[in-house]
Structures are given as structure tokens and as C-alpha cells.
Amino acid sequence: MEELLARWQRKPDALIEILHAAQQCFGWLDRPLLGMIAQELDLPPSLVFGVASFYHAFRLKPRGHQTCTVCTGTSCHLQGGSRLLHELEQHLGIRSGTTTEDGSLTLEQVRCLGACGMAPLVRIEHEGGGTSFHAGMNRDQVVKLLQNAIRGTHSKGVPLSPVAIYGDIHKRIVLENCTGTAPAAGLYCALERAVLQMTPEEVCRQITESGLRGRGGAGYPTGRKWEMVRTARGKRKFVVANGDEGDPGAFMDRTLMENDPDRVLEGMAIAGYAVGAASGFVYVRGEYPLAAQRLRDAISRAEKSRRLGRNLFGTGFSFNVRVRIGAGAFVCGEETALMASIMGRRGQPVIRPPYPAQKGLWGNSTLINNVETFGSIAAIISRGSEQLRVLGTTDSYGTKIFSLSGDVARVGVIEVPLGTTVRELLDLAGGVTGGGFKAAQTGGASGGCIPAEHMDLPIDYESLRDIGTIMGSGGLVVLNDTRCMVDVARFFMRFCSDESCGKCTPCRAGTSQAVRILDRICGGCGSEGDLQQLEELCLLMQETSLCGLGLAAPTPVLSTLRWYRHEYLAHIRQGSCPAGVCSREAMG
Amino acid sequence: MKRIHLTINGLAVTGKAGQTILQVAQQHGIIIPTLCNFPGLAPAASCRICIVEVAGYPRPVPACATAAEQGMEICTDSERIRKARRMIVELLLAERNHTCPVCVMDGACELQTLAKLLGIDHVRYGFISPQMTLDISQARFGIDHNRCILCRRCVRVCDEVEGAHTWDVSGRGATSRIISDLAEPWGDSGTCTDCGKCVQSCPTGALFEKGPKKAGKGTPCLERIVEWRGRKNK
Incomplete structure (x- = not known):
């Protein structure tokens, strides 16, 4: 422990890293340990406990000898993951998140491991380190696996499959190096070009001219953001890459960080040069240990070859990057919450303005972009801003990575020019499985549906907003016509309710009430008054929540109400689910 | 200190730059209900009771944490705001x-x-x-x-x-x-x-x-x- 604290130099900001490391050492975080950490870091004990209990990755109770984690991301939910969890709860007689009395088994759920092709996915961790993944599970198979594990025969499971990447290679910008072969030559060429041949103003201008917009979801013009940070006062500035891909059914960022971490780092370094920042953080979701490892490896390789670090290319420009690991909180994808998390606090959003560009990490001007946005930078610098403008639509230039999952033949990641239609995407992905096309859910828990009648709509930021959904980070879950949209809406509302940070009333209390109403409707005992109340609640959240999570939490419900109101009404009036999903699961 | 001019509920008022909407309103005897706000403490803007409408803003903003700006047109008591406040208080009453x-x-x-x-x-x-x-x-x-x-x-x-x-x-x-x-x-x-x-x-x-x-x-x-x-x- 002493060694561990020394490694982080007793910095209170490194609280989350220290908690991660302490948990790895001791298995779980007991009170005396937390008390000691608080004392050593000179932090109030309540703050340390508040942080440890905020993040789901930290365990405040000892775990069993085996830990069985069921993935309940969107794809896994559709393929029966939530039902599987419910059945296991009944079989084992414990609730998710608790341990059996004899201490042999802990049951947990996770919201998407980013391996949607393997749904429903189960992860079994054994005491002493072994972890195995098991795809396409049902109750009996899991029970058998667990029994074997208790007897000491561990099943190897299947490897967490690398994501299939497809799409026209010539139209790729971000994923152009992800071809399965060795990294292409010319790594960090764009950085060299920017640092040696361009001024920071020119770099910013080139990004602005390219028309690049934030790939994290909101679509804010990247160039404008860079310009804001560049012109902001202050000596210290920071660059942060948001790799906290929390949306269920999204795995683009995971794919990018695992396959081409250098691309992200290069983009960050260019940004650092452009805005005048000397250090950066990559915030990686805690569920992606491989991505974090590959980023760390890439950083040390780049430092060795003097592409990152001090005095780059002999110009005096220095830039170093550190990896920060998330700890299981969706809300940390929100930029102010993410910064709080980097600074070792509870991931609670704060009101904007001031924006991070004005007052971010430790009060300094901070540039936050999604990892995919950083992934686009190198191409713009080395190939010029026009390159991006050739692709895409009038307001949305360039390409976007989508992760396709759900009822689709080829689950995987695809990079296509903006303006591609859902129909074209589906053709590339081998079509819908298990029935006809019903809807494509975009933007995860913050997004809505593209119904069948809009299959030929070119996907860009504006067109999606017009039909009541968002681009989001690029998760696209295909739903066939055997899916119940009310159940899908309830799934997302539950997700938001679980992930709400609890700070503002509309989000904390509003999502809990909305889940109760949706439970009633799905259980066949809803009324038309419930529907009206649900709509009112959704509008309230949309208008008055504090951060992006709360503001967008009702989108899945509002979107399904817009296109599939008849399904809600069927649940209420006939007391049954037209798709036959809810009656099976009832209140499950 | 720079003075700023704005209107609250149609009434022309003045405030100092850097003041929040709530502070300006209180100075002029306009009541905006609050709950999580407490004089002397940093605003949390978490209860969302003090939300007000500002012309040109897409959503209501919390008065306790939003800086008053020159030329703002603020409405503190519209039907929309009253309804939202009522729902928020009801949510709180039902929560525990x-x-x-x-x-x-x-x-x-x-x-x-x-x-x-x-x-x-x-x-x-x-x-x-x-x-x-x-x-x-x-x-x-x-x-x-x-x-x-x-x-x-x-x-x-x-x-x-x-x-x-x-x-x-x-x-x-x-x-x-x-x-x-x-x-x-x-x-x-x-x-x-x-x-x-x-x-x-x-x-x-x-x-x-x-x-x-x-x-x-x-x-x-x-x-x-x-x-x-x-x-x-x-």
C-alpha cells in the first residue's frame, strides 16, 4: 500500500487510480483501507467514501470466489440478457450486485462490454485472476458453467472477439490504418508536419475549414472549440480525449483505441500544439482494459521514438499524454463529469457556463473531444481540409464510424461518409436477421429510433435531429419486427435511472418515476393517464435537467412514442404486448 | 463595477456585472422560489426550482447559477415555469x-x-x-x-x-x-x-x-x- 501511494506521489487528484490499484491488491475496499487512503491523501473521509461508492467498479463488499457478470447492453438485452440475469437471480436466490451466503458466487450486471456480436454475453471471473467470456448463453448453460467452476474445472470460454471492421477502405479516414496488417509507415507524420510547417493558428484554421464536427454526439464544430481554447487566457491548458464510451450498443471508440491508438494520440498532440497545451489525458472506459493497455503501450513507444514527450522535433514543443481509467459511470461521458472524474472526484456534472474551454481541469482552459474526433485530425492535417469536404453532406462533412449490432447479419464497425442511408448500411452489414426491418436505434440511451419509413434518410446531424433522434456516438442497433418498442424504451429509461448521478431532481426522481410508469405499461396494467403523465415527465426532464444525460434521457421514450404510439396503446388497452415480448417478461 | 440593464417580467431593472439572475431579482424585490440555493454557499443548481425563462435561450436556466447579462429578457413566472416547478416539487414529495x-x-x-x-x-x-x-x-x-x-x-x-x-x-x-x-x-x-x-x-x-x-x-x-x-x- 505504501508503495502504491508512493507511486502516485500521494496526489489527492489520483484518488480514483489509487482506489483502482488498491482494489486490485486487496480484492475490495473495506472501511479501514478507505480511511487510510483518506488520511494519506489528506482528503476528508466522506469524500473518499463518496467517490468509492459513486463508481460501480469499486467494490465496498467482498466478492465471492467466482463473479458472474451478465452483459445487459442493448444487443444482449434484445437477445435475452436481461431475462437471463433475472433467471439467474431466481435460481441463485440473490439479487444482482450481491454475493451468495456461502461466499462462493457474486452476480453482477454490466451495461455493455462492447462485444455485441456475442450476445448475450457472460463473463466469469475466478478468484486468482482467470477471466473467461461466454457467448450466446442461456440459464442452464451458465448454471452448468458455474457449477463446474465451483468444482474447480474452469471453462476457457471464447476470446472477446475482435470487432469486424468493414466498409469501403478508400472512404475511410479514421480507420484507414485498421486493416489488420502492421501499422502503416508514416506514423505521426501529420504531427511532424503541423509542428514543423504550420503555426497553431494555421492548424486551427485548417480544422475549421475542414468542417469537422464533434463525433461524440452533439456535433459541435471542432475548429470553433479549438479556437476558443487557443485564445483562452492562462498558462496551463489541457487536452482531453473522451474515450468513455458508455452508450449501450456502441463499440466504435473501443475499436479505434484498440486498433489504432497512435492515431488518437497523434490527434491529441496536434491539438496540444494548436491550442498551446503541454499535457493531455485519455479517459478510457473502465470496461475496456485492452484499449487502455494498448494506449499505454503506444504512448511508451511514441515516447521512445520521440514523437511524444519533451521538445518534439527540436521545436521546444512538449506534449505528454496520460491514460485515466474510468470506473463504471455512464455520466462520465459528459464533459464536466469527466473532468471531475479525472480530478479524482465524484463524476457529477456541473452547470455550464463556464465551459471547459473557459474553466476546465484544475480551473484551466481545457479542450475535450471524443477519441474519434481526434482520430480524424491526422488525415485533415496531412491531406488538407478539402479531403474531408469531398465526403459527406452539405452540413456534415467527412465520415462517421458506426457500430452495427442487434438483429443484423454482420455485427461490426463500419466507417462510411456522412449522408449514407440506413438501407445502405444494412446492405453492407448483410441485412436484417430474424424478421423484417422495424427500426434502427441510434445514439444509445440519449437517442431515438429511425423507423422503417425513414430508411432512405441520409444520416447526418441535422436530418436525424429532425426525426427526433441524434447521431450520438454512432451506436446503431437494428431492431427486427419481433421487437417491442415499449420494452426498448423501458430498457433505456432503466439504464438512465441506474446511471443518473443523482444531483438534479428532474433526472434523479424523474427517471425513477418514468421507470415505474413504463413498468406498469409493460406489465399490462397501465392507463392512458399514465401515458400522459409519462409524456409530461419526459418534457420536464428535457427542459430542466442539469446535464446532457438528463436532458437526453427521455429521448428514447419520446421517439418511440412518436413512431410507435400504437404499441403503447395496445399495451394499455388490450393489456398485452403486440410483439409478445412484455407478456413473457412481465415485470422482469 | 459595470452596471447592466435587463428586464425581469417586463420590469426594467439594473444590476452589477457578475451578479446572478437571482441576485438581481432579489434586489428588486422579485421573488424567485429556491430550494438548494443558500446565501453564502456556492450555487449547486441542482434542485431546478429557481428556473426562469430567458428570451432566446432554448431551455429554462437556473437563476441561482446563471449570470445576469446586459439586455436579458427574463420571465420568472410563466405558466410553463410554474408547471415545471410544480412537477419538480411533486417529484421530491413522492421520492422519499x-x-x-x-x-x-x-x-x-x-x-x-x-x-x-x-x-x-x-x-x-x-x-x-x-x-x-x-x-x-x-x-x-x-x-x-x-x-x-x-x-x-x-x-x-x-x-x-x-x-x-x-x-x-x-x-x-x-x-x-x-x-x-x-x-x-x-x-x-x-x-x-x-x-x-x-x-x-x-x-x-x-x-x-x-x-x-x-x-x-x-x-x-x-x-x-x-x-x-x-x-x-x-
Whole structure:
């Protein structure tokens, strides 16, 4: 422990890293340990406990000898993951998140491991380190696996499959190096070009001219953001890459960080040069240990070859990057919450303005972009801003990575020019499985549906907003016509309710009430008054929540109400689910 | 100090640059209801009661944390705002257990006053009524989590004014709970200075002083709560 604290130099900001490391050492975080950490870091004990209990990755109770984690991301939910969890709860007689009395088994759920092709996915961790993944599970198979594990025969499971990447290679910008072969030559060429041949103003201008917009979801013009940070006062500035891909059914960022971490780092370094920042953080979701490892490896390789670090290319420009690991909180994808998390606090959003560009990490001007946005930078610098403008639509230039999952033949990641239609995407992905096309859910828990009648709509930021959904980070879950949209809406509302940070009333209390109403409707005992109340609640959240999570939490419900109101009404009036999903699961 | 001019509810008012909308409104005697805001503490903007409409803004903004700007046209009391405030208070009332007749703060509670002000005579949502705990291990004070609305005034006052940071929030979402130290009984706290600022700042009956009420109406309520809780738990 002493060694561990020394490694982080007793910095209170490194609280989350220290908690991660302490948990790895001791298995779980007991009170005396937390008390000691608080004392050593000179932090109030309540703050340390508040942080440890905020993040789901930290365990405040000892775990069993085996830990069985069921993935309940969107794809896994559709393929029966939530039902599987419910059945296991009944079989084992414990609730998710608790341990059996004899201490042999802990049951947990996770919201998407980013391996949607393997749904429903189960992860079994054994005491002493072994972890195995098991795809396409049902109750009996899991029970058998667990029994074997208790007897000491561990099943190897299947490897967490690398994501299939497809799409026209010539139209790729971000994923152009992800071809399965060795990294292409010319790594960090764009950085060299920017640092040696361009001024920071020119770099910013080139990004602005390219028309690049934030790939994290909101679509804010990247160039404008860079310009804001560049012109902001202050000596210290920071660059942060948001790799906290929390949306269920999204795995683009995971794919990018695992396959081409250098691309992200290069983009960050260019940004650092452009805005005048000397250090950066990559915030990686805690569920992606491989991505974090590959980023760390890439950083040390780049430092060795003097592409990152001090005095780059002999110009005096220095830039170093550190990896920060998330700890299981969706809300940390929100930029102010993410910064709080980097600074070792509870991931609670704060009101904007001031924006991070004005007052971010430790009060300094901070540039936050999604990892995919950083992934686009190198191409713009080395190939010029026009390159991006050739692709895409009038307001949305360039390409976007989508992760396709759900009822689709080829689950995987695809990079296509903006303006591609859902129909074209589906053709590339081998079509819908298990029935006809019903809807494509975009933007995860913050997004809505593209119904069948809009299959030929070119996907860009504006067109999606017009039909009541968002681009989001690029998760696209295909739903066939055997899916119940009310159940899908309830799934997302539950997700938001679980992930709400609890700070503002509309989000904390509003999502809990909305889940109760949706439970009633799905259980066949809803009324038309419930529907009206649900709509009112959704509008309230949309208008008055504090951060992006709360503001967008009702989108899945509002979107399904817009296109599939008849399904809600069927649940209420006939007391049954037209798709036959809810009656099976009832209140499950 | 630069002066700024703006209109609130059609009334032309002046304020100083750097003031919040709430401060400007209060200076001119315009009442904007608040709950999580407390004079002297950093605004949290978390309860969303003080939301106001500003012309040109897509959504209502919290008056407690939004800087007043030159030329703003603000409306503090539209039908839309009233409706939203009413819903927020109803959500708070349904979230935990706000049974006014048996509460120590009956008649002096800010949540209750707000509900009256907004004309709330019933709550449209289902009462969640989680079974929360009551901690009376501290010598002078007690905390009843059933009455807590998570406004975090106690957390902020303890940190910002007293500097003890005894309180914080544990968990998240609907399972958030105010904790002292390592979620231990308040009486065992090594950081609490026994100053009572948290009790003074609590808008509801969540934090209370033990013993008979010193001033005004009311009877020794602690016994009543404990007795009532005991009955409920049977």
C-alpha cells in the first residue's frame, strides 16, 4: 500500500487510480483501507467514501470466489440478457450486485462490454485472476458453467472477439490504418508536419475549414472549440480525449483505441500544439482494459521514438499524454463529469457556463473531444481540409464510424461518409436477421429510433435531429419486427435511472418515476393517464435537467412514442404486448 | 463595477456585472422560489426550482447559477415555469417520505412552504417511500434520511463555511444518500465539530436538533419520530 501511494506521489487528484490499484491488491475496499487512503491523501473521509461508492467498479463488499457478470447492453438485452440475469437471480436466490451466503458466487450486471456480436454475453471471473467470456448463453448453460467452476474445472470460454471492421477502405479516414496488417509507415507524420510547417493558428484554421464536427454526439464544430481554447487566457491548458464510451450498443471508440491508438494520440498532440497545451489525458472506459493497455503501450513507444514527450522535433514543443481509467459511470461521458472524474472526484456534472474551454481541469482552459474526433485530425492535417469536404453532406462533412449490432447479419464497425442511408448500411452489414426491418436505434440511451419509413434518410446531424433522434456516438442497433418498442424504451429509461448521478431532481426522481410508469405499461396494467403523465415527465426532464444525460434521457421514450404510439396503446388497452415480448417478461 | 440593464417580467431593472439572475431579482424585490440555493454557499443548481425563462435561450436556466447579462429578457413566472416547478416539487414529495404532520419541521419547512406556494394539494406520482434510516447517534443533532431532498446544503456548508467536510454524498441516482465520514454513525465522526451549521441550513426536517423545539410552536418531536418509525418498522 505504501508503495502504491508512493507511486502516485500521494496526489489527492489520483484518488480514483489509487482506489483502482488498491482494489486490485486487496480484492475490495473495506472501511479501514478507505480511511487510510483518506488520511494519506489528506482528503476528508466522506469524500473518499463518496467517490468509492459513486463508481460501480469499486467494490465496498467482498466478492465471492467466482463473479458472474451478465452483459445487459442493448444487443444482449434484445437477445435475452436481461431475462437471463433475472433467471439467474431466481435460481441463485440473490439479487444482482450481491454475493451468495456461502461466499462462493457474486452476480453482477454490466451495461455493455462492447462485444455485441456475442450476445448475450457472460463473463466469469475466478478468484486468482482467470477471466473467461461466454457467448450466446442461456440459464442452464451458465448454471452448468458455474457449477463446474465451483468444482474447480474452469471453462476457457471464447476470446472477446475482435470487432469486424468493414466498409469501403478508400472512404475511410479514421480507420484507414485498421486493416489488420502492421501499422502503416508514416506514423505521426501529420504531427511532424503541423509542428514543423504550420503555426497553431494555421492548424486551427485548417480544422475549421475542414468542417469537422464533434463525433461524440452533439456535433459541435471542432475548429470553433479549438479556437476558443487557443485564445483562452492562462498558462496551463489541457487536452482531453473522451474515450468513455458508455452508450449501450456502441463499440466504435473501443475499436479505434484498440486498433489504432497512435492515431488518437497523434490527434491529441496536434491539438496540444494548436491550442498551446503541454499535457493531455485519455479517459478510457473502465470496461475496456485492452484499449487502455494498448494506449499505454503506444504512448511508451511514441515516447521512445520521440514523437511524444519533451521538445518534439527540436521545436521546444512538449506534449505528454496520460491514460485515466474510468470506473463504471455512464455520466462520465459528459464533459464536466469527466473532468471531475479525472480530478479524482465524484463524476457529477456541473452547470455550464463556464465551459471547459473557459474553466476546465484544475480551473484551466481545457479542450475535450471524443477519441474519434481526434482520430480524424491526422488525415485533415496531412491531406488538407478539402479531403474531408469531398465526403459527406452539405452540413456534415467527412465520415462517421458506426457500430452495427442487434438483429443484423454482420455485427461490426463500419466507417462510411456522412449522408449514407440506413438501407445502405444494412446492405453492407448483410441485412436484417430474424424478421423484417422495424427500426434502427441510434445514439444509445440519449437517442431515438429511425423507423422503417425513414430508411432512405441520409444520416447526418441535422436530418436525424429532425426525426427526433441524434447521431450520438454512432451506436446503431437494428431492431427486427419481433421487437417491442415499449420494452426498448423501458430498457433505456432503466439504464438512465441506474446511471443518473443523482444531483438534479428532474433526472434523479424523474427517471425513477418514468421507470415505474413504463413498468406498469409493460406489465399490462397501465392507463392512458399514465401515458400522459409519462409524456409530461419526459418534457420536464428535457427542459430542466442539469446535464446532457438528463436532458437526453427521455429521448428514447419520446421517439418511440412518436413512431410507435400504437404499441403503447395496445399495451394499455388490450393489456398485452403486440410483439409478445412484455407478456413473457412481465415485470422482469 | 459595470452596471447592466435587463428586464425581469417586463420590469426594467439594473444590476452589477457578475451578479446572478437571482441576485438581481432579489434586489428588486422579485421573488424567485429556491430550494438548494443558500446565501453564502456556492450555487449547486441542482434542485431546478429557481428556473426562469430567458428570451432566446432554448431551455429554462437556473437563476441561482446563471449570470445576469446586459439586455436579458427574463420571465420568472410563466405558466410553463410554474408547471415545471410544480412537477419538480411533486417529484421530491413522492421520492422519499414527507409526512408533514409528524415532522419536526412542520410549519417551518421550506419544501412544505414551497408546495403551499405552488398550490400543490395532491401528488400525481406514486409514492416511492423507501425505508431509509434515522441516525440519532450524535449528541445534539439527528439526521432522518426519509426527509432528505439531496439539496446538499449541509454538504456545502460543512465544506465551504465550517471547513470540516464531514458530510458528502454516497452512491448515485435514486440511491444517493448523505453520509458522514466513511458512512459511519454521525456520533462516531472524527471530523464533525458539532457546530450545527448543517442543521441550520437544512431546508426540511432531515437534519434536526434533538430535544424540545426552543422557539415557536411545536412539541418535542424527536420522540414522536422515533415512536412513529418504530411502529412503521414492525
